Amino acid sequence: MTVAEMMDALATQLTAVLAGTAVPNLQVENRHHPNPTPPAIDVYPASPFTEAIAYGKTRQYWFTIRARVATPDHEGAQDLLLSMMDDGSPQSVEEAIRAIKTYAGAQLGDVAGPTEFGIFVDPEGEGAYLGCTWRVALIP
Secondary structure (H helix, E strand, O other), rough: OOOOHHHHHHHHHHHHEEEEOOEEEOEEEEOOOOOOOOOOEEEEEEEEEEEEOOOOEEEEEEEEEEEEEEOOOOOHHHHHHHHHHOOEEEEEEEHHHHHOOOOOEEEEEEEEEEEEEEEEOOOOOOOOOEEEEEEEEEEO
């Protein structure tokens, strides 16, 4: 399996579980997306990206899952993001990830987060969205 295939599999799972009824109009991208249409989730390599495990004989790959929201109602946007952060909610990003144990043949490792609750600004400065991130490890 390739890094791209693992990212594709994470995005496919998040789309299958969350897009539609759980989070209406959710845009899920299998790559870094600088200017999304919120609510949105994108998947990209985390920093650091690889980590040696099992006494250095195996490596795991870390990916960032970033959720961003925006609505004219700032409280509604925060409530949606908080639901995505809540592992007891049907909108839970972590529970959607943990629902399966393999991604493109890679075993699910640790899931860390959510962290970085705050404003994410796109590189061109055209959008600023409230969001947070998770780090997900996959072990090929």
